[in-house]
Amino acid sequence: MAAVQEDGSSVTSSSHESSPWMRRSPGLGSPSPWIRELGSEERGLCLIRLLQECAVHVGTGSMENANLGLEHISHLASPDGDTMQRIAAYFTQALADRMLKGWPGLHKALNSTKLSSVSEEVLVQKLFFEFCPFLKVAYLITNQAIIEAMEGEKVVHIIDLYSIEPAQWINLLQMISARPEGPPHLKITGIHEQKGVLEQMALQLVEEADRLDIPFQFNPIVCKLENLDLESLGVKTGEALAVSSILKLHSLLATDDDMLRRDSPVALKNLQKVFHNRQRPLREFLDKDLINLYLASLDSTSTSSPLSLCASPKMESFLSSLWSLSPKLMVITEQEADHNGFTLMERVKKALNFYAALFDCLDSAVSRAPIERHKIEKMLFGEEIKNIIACEGAERKDRHEKLEKWISRLELAGFGRVPFSYYSRLQAGRLLQISNYGGYNFKEENGCFVICWKSIPLFSVSAWRRWSN
Amino acid sequence: MLENMAEEALPNGFVENPIAGSNPPASKKKRNQPGNPDPEAEVIALSPKTLMATNRFLCEICGKGFQRDQNLQLHRRGHNLPWKLKQRTSKEIRKRVYVCPEKSCVHHHASRALGDLTGIKKHFCRKHGEKKWKCEKCAKRYAVQSDWKAHSKTCGTREYKCDCGTIFSRRDSFITHRAFCDALAEETARLNAASNMSNAVANNINYHFMPTPLGPSMAQHFSSIFKPISSNEEAINQTTRGLSLWMGQGSSQGQESIGNNNLHGIHQLGSVSSGTIFGDPLVSCSNPPPSDYQLNWVFGTKLSSSNAEELTVSNSLPLTDVKEAGTQLLSVPSLYSTQHQSHQTPSANMSATALLQKAAQIGVTTTDPSFLGSFGLKCSDSQVRDGNKLCGVLYGTSNPILSTNIGNDVENSAGDLLQVHPAKRRHTMNEESGGGGQTRDFLGVGVQTICHPSSINGWI
Numbered sequence: 001m002a003a004v005q006e007d008g009s010s011v012t013s014s015s016h017e018s019s020p021w022m023r024r025s026p027g028l029g030s031p032s033p034w035i036r037e038l039g040s041e042e043r044g045l046c047l048i049r050l051l052q053e054c055a056v057h058v059g060t061g062s063m064e065n066a067n068l069g070l071e072h073i074s075h076l077a078s079p080d081g082d083t084m085q086r087i088a089a090y091f092t093q094a095l096a097d098r099m100l101k102g103w104p105g106l107h108k109a110l111n112s113t114k115l116s117s118v119s120e121e122v123l124v125q126k127l128f129f130e131f132c133p134f135l136k137v138a139y140l141i142t143n144q145a146i147i148e149a150m151e152g153e154k155v156v157h158i159i160d161l162y163s164i165e166p167a168q169w170i171n172l173l174q175m176i177s178a179r180p181e182g183p184p185h186l187k188i189t190g191i192h193e194q195k196g197v198l199e200q201m202a203l204q205l206v207e208e209a210d211r212l213d214i215p216f217q218f219n220p221i222v223c224k225l226e227n228l229d230l231e232s233l234g235v236k237t238g239e240a241l242a243v244s245s246i247l248k249l250h251s252l253l254a255t256d257d258d259m260l261r262r263d264s265p266v267a268l269k270n271l272q273k274v275f276h277n278r279q280r281p282l283r284e285f286l287d288k289d290l291i292n293l294y295l296a297s298l299d300s301t302s303t304s305s306p307l308s309l310c311a312s313p314k315m316e317s318f319l320s321s322l323w324s325l326s327p328k329l330m331v332i333t334e335q336e337a338d339h340n341g342f343t344l345m346e347r348v349k350k351a352l353n354f355y356a357a358l359f360d361c362l363d364s365a366v367s368r369a370p371i372e373r374h375k376i377e378k379m380l381f382g383e384e385i386k387n388i389i390a391c392e393g394a395e396r397k398d399r400h401e402k403l404e405k406w407i408s409r410l411e412l413a414g415f416g417r418v419p420f421s422y423y424s425r426l427q428a429g430r431l432l433q434i435s436n437y438g439g440y441n442f443k444e445e446n447g448c449f450v451i452c453w454k455s456i457p458l459f460s461v462s463a464w465r466r467w468s469n
Numbered sequence: 470m471l472e473n474m475a476e477e478a479l480p481n482g483f484v485e486n487p488i489a490g491s492n493p494p495a496s497k498k499k500r501n502q503p504g505n506p507d508p509e510a511e512v513i514a515l516s517p518k519t520l521m522a523t524n525r526f527l528c529e530i531c532g533k534g535f536q537r538d539q540n541l542q543l544h545r546r547g548h549n550l551p552w553k554l555k556q557r558t559s560k561e562i563r564k565r566v567y568v569c570p571e572k573s574c575v576h577h578h579a580s581r582a583l584g585d586l587t588g589i590k591k592h593f594c595r596k597h598g599e600k601k602w603k604c605e606k607c608a609k610r611y612a613v614q615s616d617w618k619a620h621s622k623t624c625g626t627r628e629y630k631c632d633c634g635t636i637f638s639r640r641d642s643f644i645t646h647r648a649f650c651d652a653l654a655e656e657t658a659r660l661n662a663a664s665n666m667s668n669a670v671a672n673n674i675n676y677h678f679m680p681t682p683l684g685p686s687m688a689q690h691f692s693s694i695f696k697p698i699s700s701n702e703e704a705i706n707q708t709t710r711g712l713s714l715w716m717g718q719g720s721s722q723g724q725e726s727i728g729n730n731n732l733h734g735i736h737q738l739g740s741v742s743s744g745t746i747f748g749d750p751l752v753s754c755s756n757p758p759p760s761d762y763q764l765n766w767v768f769g770t771k772l773s774s775s776n777a778e779e780l781t782v783s784n785s786l787p788l789t790d791v792k793e794a795g796t797q798l799l800s801v802p803s804l805y806s807t808q809h810q811s812h813q814t815p816s817a818n819m820s821a822t823a824l825l826q827k828a829a830q831i832g833v834t835t836t837d838p839s840f841l842g843s844f845g846l847k848c849s850d851s852q853v854r855d856g857n858k859l860c861g862v863l864y865g866t867s868n869p870i871l872s873t874n875i876g877n878d879v880e881n882s883a884g885d886l887l888q889v890h891p892a893k894r895r896h897t898m899n900e901e902s903g904g905g906g907q908t909r910d911f912l913g914v915g916v917q918t919i920c921h922p923s924s925i926n927g928w929i
Contacts, residue, residue: 044824045831083821356821363820426645456822 038076044084047076051091051352055389058095059344063102070096079374083359090382091352094389098344101390118194124379125164127372131365133435134459137428137442137451138246138333139168144424145463146242147175149329153240155185159233159327161225162248163190164197166204173205177212189219189233198222226252226314230321243322243330247459250334252315253399319413323466329418330464332410335400336450336457339388351388354400355381357456364439403448403460415464419447510564512579517570517593537587571597591615 038046054069070092077088100107129135150156156176160169169188177183188205192198198220209216221233225248235241322330337354341347358381366373387398407417428449432440442451448462519525524534526541530548535541566582567589574596575581576589583589591613600610602617606624611617629643630636637643819827 041819041824041827044819044821045828048825048828084819084824087821353822353825356825360820360822454822 040082040084043076044082047073047084047088048352050076051088052348054092054095055345055348058099063099066095066099079378083356083363086377087352087355087359090355090377090385091348091389093382094386097386098390118196120375120379122164122197122200124375127376128380129165129167131372131376132361133432133440134451135165135168135246137431137449138459138461139165139171140427140431141420141424141449141461142244142246142331142333143168143172143175144427145331145418145420146172146244146329147179148421148424149242149418149465150184150240152181153184153328155187155239156242157187157189157235157239158242158244159189159191159235161191161243161245163188163192163201163220166201168244168246169201169205170208173208173212173214173216177214183212183214185215185217187217187219187239189221191221191223191225191228193222193224195220195222226254226318228318230318230325233325235325241325241327241329243327245331246333247335249315249332250340250399250401251397252318253312253340253401254394254397255312255314256394315409316413319410319415323414326466328465330415331461332406332464333459333461334403334406336403336460337400338402338405340399340401344389347388351385353456354458355385357453357458361439361453361458365435403445403450403462406460406462407446407448410462410464414467416467417447418463418465420444420449420463425449510566510582510584512568512582513565514568515570515589521590521593569593569597 050069050073054066054073057063057066057069073088073092076085077092078085079089080086081089097107100110146156146158158169158172173186176186186209190198190201192201202218202220205218206216219234221228335354338350339347339354341350359377362373362376384398387396388400391397425444428442428451432442432451439454440451441453441455442449443457444450445457445460448460450457451459451461524536526535526538527533528535528541528544528548530545530550533544535544564584565586566579566584567586568579568582569576569589569592571577571593576583576592583592594612595616598612600612602611602614603609604611604617604621604624606621609620609624611620623638628636628638629640631643631647635646637646
């Protein structure tokens with residue numbers, strides 16, 4: 001009673017007449033009729049399976065299979081469908097992008113005419129801020145921690161590592177103006193790649209500070225975070241320094257992974273010899289991944305152990321220069337996910353779980369139709385997914401890591417954790433409670449906050465100061 | 470330090486001795502902070518039995534037992550003792566401190582001993598004893614009788630009640646809650662109502678708008694919205710100022726988009742027969758309402774005219790004024806319900822996270838290439854068979870028996886599929902467990918088998 005007939009005849013046995021897909025006899029060009037018969041749950045499971053398979057094929061370099069996989073998924077996925085369909089759409093886009101990188105000329109040509117609009121980026125961040133409470137809670141906790149740490153200080157200098165949302169500092173201005181001893185002299189240094197963003201920021205903040213009568217100064221620094229020279233920021237002695245980093249610090253983990261492998265064992269050389277025979281550029285790109293894979297399998301204590309942090313020279317030097325500035329407080333908000341694995345499969349798997357939760361969360365916050373949801377999914381999450389999956393080396397900036405790794409990293413750099421106050425907890429909890437449609441909660445882990453949705457950890461917030469020794 | 474102060478309120482029993490150095494008997498006795506005893510004091514460790522013994526102090530003359538030493542001394546006076554015996558032993562009274570007999574307790578160590586015997590008894594009861602005393606009014610239980618007495622005196626006497634029904638005994642926690650509670654109510658109101666509707670409602674409607682026939686949840690919902698919001702506390706203002714910024718931003722933007730959806734939904738509501746108000750909300754309307762002002766007008770006039778008249782939605786639509794305008798605008802609650810009904814209920818579709826969990830349970834392993842391989846590598850063959858194989862092998866490539874189950878399942882509803890799952894899962898589980906004992910991580914991808922070695926070899 002096999003459901004599948006090996007000889008290709010599909011509509012013979014009477015016992016299978018009722019099976020929907022057996023009824024059809026289309027070519028592979030139009031399998032849609034039978035696919036439409038699938039309920040959303042089966043379709044979702046089918047998509048998950050297909051995605052994983054496809055990722056394996058992309059990872060191992062079997063392009064034909066990967067191509068076929070993508071073809072199949074394209075019939076099921078859709079950016080306007082249910083959550084799983086949307087996720088599949090963005091994941092396949094990322095996988096396809098990765099595959100295309102094997103033909104660098106082709107890839108560059110296709111992406112050459114892309115218009116990157118600054119206002120769109122700002123808009124998308126704003127939408128994410130409004131529809132999901134994560135940023136709001138992060139801002140709230142950050143500001144509360146800053147206020148508490150700066151009690152009694154006359155001059156407060158805040159460095160914002162990714163300065164894009166004025167609401168955060170407007171909120172701080174309001175909170176600080178209500179201080180019993182009066183507001184301090186506040187200086188905010190905002191860092192961003194685009195000048196326009198910082199100008200807008202400056203306008204809004206200065207206006208608010210004027211309104212509240214707070215001595216205020218905004219220093220815009222137009223540069224990429226990795227090129228930032230902290231010494232040039234002009235941190236004066238006597239001013240209390242606070243650093244706020246919201247979802248950006250991980251970009252410093254981006255390194256040219258190949259460099260790290262330079263002093264790797266002889267086995268690498270052997271492997272390379274084998275790969276060298278391949279002429280096609282496609283193979284070369286994928287070689288890197290396979291090398292990583294192979295070495296990861298050799299190295300038993302790879303990414304799983306929290307002690308073995310990926311060596312990241314940029315991060316280390318940045319943290320050490322931060323340390324030398326002696327900040328009174330540093331609040332770091334990061335995605336609570338491990339998207340920095342060596343191998344593609346690891347990242348695909350982890351990213352699937354993480355973004356499934358985020359997409360579900362967005363789904364519950366915004367109904368299907370609005371363009372806003374689509375924008376957030378495409379321009380924010382979609383881009384992150386693309387970066388995680390399709391990019392390698394210094395290009396791969398979205399290297400999210402879990403809290404325990406951040407803790408190790410920061411402790412290694414000489415920072416100690418600052419616990420959050422009861423009042424912070426209270427405020428964060430309330431804010432999450434009143435958020436749209438509920439389902440949010442947060443928990444405390446190692447003295448840091450982890451904001452969850454339906455008990456799935458999504459974002460972590462931790463506060464640090466310099467250990468004096 | 471800050472948290473300590475917030476969480477366990479340290480009583481300020483510390484009275485500073487202004488004359489440093491000297492300790493004349495006339496000045497007030499310096500009281501150490503609890504848990505930080507005088508280093509010179511004598512540390513007494515009593516067993517729990519001795520501690521709880523009620524009459525520790527015995528009169529040597531008549532043998533009567535007393536709970537306190539002072540009481541015993543008072544009693545001894547009555548015996549008319551000769552002067553010599555009256556005195557206590559002349560040696561200097563050494564300060565005594567006591568440790569808690571409970572080993573796991575902080576106060577078990579001499580460095581954290583408590584100075585008063587009564588204190589240590591109460592501590593022992595409170596922390597390590599059972600709570601025998603129960604308050605009648607509320608459910609609180611106490612281990613120490615004096616605590617219980619003190620509580621019953623104040624229980625129910627001074628209460629703060631929030632509009633949402635929560636009761637507080639402390640003023641500060643009540644105020645904190647109330648600030649957020651109003652915000653919560655406001656937020657839900659804004660999200661559920663169209664922008665101008667909420668304005669009209671908040672401004673024009675008095676408290677008694679809500680009739681009884683509606684569901685209790687709706688009534689409560691409205692009553693909380695329409696209560697005036699007032700909070701004068703500075704601290705609360707600070708936070709509400711901060712939060713209101715975002716809520717104002719968020720809701721104004723959110724409500725614009727949602728408001729548009731709402732109005733759109735409202736435009737579609739046409740003449741609906743009274744019986745089907747909750748049943749069929751989205752009936753296409755023949756006469757679209759002229760403007761949003763219509764809505765204001767509905768609530769404004771209706772309510773001002775009828776103070777006691779209820780807006781029943783059961784059998785007849787009393788909104789005759791509205792009928793004249795050509796549109797039957799349903800009253801607010803049904804709009805709310807339509808809002809929810811027009812929003813596609815997500816329970817019909819499984820969330821992506823649930824799907825992933827399910828996929829893991831079914832035991833999908835990515836290293837099994839036969840899934841795609843069945844049509845990938847054999848794509849040159851008949852397409853039909855591959856298409857069939859796609860879902861035929863959905864739930865387990867190595868088990869053809871399962872695929873027949875699937876064939877039967879899919880013709881039924883998806884709900885049936887769920888029922889059959891336990892059996893199938895067991896099947897796959899058995900299947901998989903025999904295969905090398907892979908670690909069952911989230912997506913069923915074995916950690917060791919990220920890239921199946923055979924596939925590398927095959928490729929090389």
